[in-house]
Amino acid sequence: MIASDVDTARDQLAALVARASVVLPFTGAGISTECGIPDFRSPGGLWTKNAPIGFDEFLASQAMRDEAWRRRFAMQSEFGAARPGRGHRALASLYRQGKAPAVITQNIDNLHQASGIEPEDVVELHGNTTYALCLSCARRYELVWVQERFVAEGHAPDCPDCGGHIKTATISFGQAMPEVEMRRAEALTLRCDLFLAIGSSLVVWPAAGFPLLAKRNGARLVILNREPTELDHAADLVVRADIGTVLETFVSS
Structure with a gap:
């Protein structure tokens, strides 16, 4: 399902988060562009x-x-x-509430840690x-x-x-992926019942395989990205809107 507008997207996403026991955010460059970091x-x-x-x-x-x-x-x-944006702060709020045990990220900017998520709970694939x-x-x-x-x-x-x-x-092109982080990301993926792919084009493998792994394991899959991705067909909810605007509703003090 593709959300028709931002308000609908917020409502549908909030309902999925409320019903989920374990939310797993997976972030790409799109979450950091409002912070001044180009993708x-x-x-x-x-x-x-x-x-x-x-x-x-x-x-x-x-x-x-x-x-x-x-x-x-x-x-x-x-x-x-760069300082954490609305998307980072929203995920940090879910983390503090105990909804999200960790964040998997393709990003290299340290902004999840700066938002308040403990470094050991930020799984940096790249x-x-x-x-x-x-x-x-x-x-x-x-x-x-x-x-x-x-x-x-x-x-x-x-x-x-x-x-x-x-x-x-x-991690540069041609460099081996970090084994410990990849194993941890897989374990977290298999544990969640709601997988949030945020700001990722989902074209860089093997990282892009985690959303599909979550879906095959029975989790709901949400893809929040300005542009279409090749995995949109597998998602329970697709949101093509500004990431910060959609996620800011989850920001808590």
């Missing part, structure tokens, strides 16, 4: 300006590592200034861009340190401890 795939998105740098390219080339970090530093004003990791020893580095070394040395720094390459804690 990746739409016209004007990040990938229309620069083709993504694959993991193999990052490993193989100092020039590619330098370029990856130049791009990340160029986006710092957007990521650094990692986090607000800090960096050594790819060899997994030591954490803050972005300020990386930028200072980049400026001082003129190139992306390597780990002082082991010499490994330092990369934002995100």
